Amino acid sequence: MSPSNPSDRRESQPLRPTTKVLTQGFDPTLSVGSARPAVFRSSTYVFPTPEAAERAFDISSGRAQISEGEGTDLIYSRFNHPNAQILQDQIVNLEADATAALAFNSGTAAIMTSLLTFLRPGQSVVYTIPIYGGTQHFIQDHLEKWGITGIPVFGWRGDLIASAIASAPNLGAVLLETPANPTLIMTDIREVCANVGALKIAKGETRPLVMVDNTMLGPAFQHPLSLGADLVMYSGTKYLSGLSDMLAGVVLAKDASLIKKIAPKRSLFGTILQPDECWMLTGRLPTVELRMNRQSKNAQRIAEELAEHPKAERVYYPTLFSDPDQKRIYRAQCDHPGAMFSLELKGGKAAAFDFLRHLQIAMNAVSLGGVETLACHPKTTTHSGFTEEEFAQAGVTDGLVRVSVGIEHWRDLLSDFEQALDAI
Secondary structure, three states, X not given: OOOOOHHHHHHHOOOOHHHHHHHOOOXXXXXXXXXXXXXXXXXXXXXXXXXXXXXXXXXXXXXXXXXOOOOOOOOEOOOOOHHHHHHHHHHOOOOXXXXXXXXXXXXXXXXXXXXXXXXXXXXXXXXXXXXXXXXXXXXXXXXXXXXXXXXXXXXXXXXXXXXXXHHOOOEEXXXXXXXXXXXXXXXXXXXXXHHHHOOOOOOOOOOOEEEEEOOOOOOOOOOHHHHOOOEEEXXXXXXXXXXXXXXXXXXXXXXXXXHHHHXXXXXXXXXXXXXHHHHHHHHHHHHHXXXXXXXXXXXXXXXXXXXXXXXXXXXXXXXXXXXXXXXXXXXXXXXXXXXXXXXXXXXXXXXXXXXXHHOOOOEEOOOOOOOOOEEEOHHHOOOOOOOHHHHHHHOOOOOEXXXXXXXXXXXXXXXXXXXXXXXX
């Protein structure tokens, strides 16, 4: 029996994401043969002909559609630039079922630009709570002033979400954050998409979009596009970057036409990610899965140990869910539990502050997803703009501490948490 041809084997076995992100989406000939992308800091680009300039502006403005196999000339770095294109071409390899992406200068910019692209005055948006505080206040304090109604629904109540989707007036979008920040509550993405798909859409109306903020688990551990979502959004500041030294955001879609609709708004608002940050983020994509796996393993070991500590009222973490529905959702749509957990401490705010004050390795700082371990008190920091009713709805209490676990040795981190708890 003759040995198989290696090229035949390559054709029959699709490359995996961790390989594709290193081998696709970048042409070394465009960077003078460099094995890794260069940085292109130009603000403007030269056209070969006046006709090419006209064509580029027609495509950029949406007056013309790009033909199959046609390349687009660069115009101005507020619209697009080589480093953004390289980043976008490479990051689609990490997000399951994505075909197109856009890079933004923050996660909030990615969410805002996407919502403003598809929502119109008179429409409504159903969104899960708890949700990132900036997202909630954008909906409440900005969109509602422009005639777009926000409808908050508990993320763990599938029945209430289904009811809200069915009854929302002129529904334009459903926005999910799962797991939720900071309680790790999960929403059934597939079920939400099925409820949206079951809506009877009037002639001339478009089906509401399902958007998922996948910052907490993606792209390594949760794949919303594969579950039926239309758009998946990230704060690239977090796990995608992983070093707590830059701001970034990304939006990806299975249907590339959705990305084409968002792109002109990004150009208008000037929310594109700058060349240097695109270059930095591109270089970190190959290590996203490596870092997230290490962080998730660390977090699971620590959370399950701390759940037994006498000064911890409760630990919020996917492997510690007691609710049957939450267990089902976690098993159905997550590959691993992730690197975030929250501690509900006995003794309220005083205990939480004592705990944070005595940490020696973990740092008292907001944000998450970096290689270093961070801890914060959500009620007085990340979610401090909430009303008391919103705090109660979100489960953000005086004694809650949120932890983002890094890549340090888990035993060192566990010892640090235990001594800080003992010091309360």
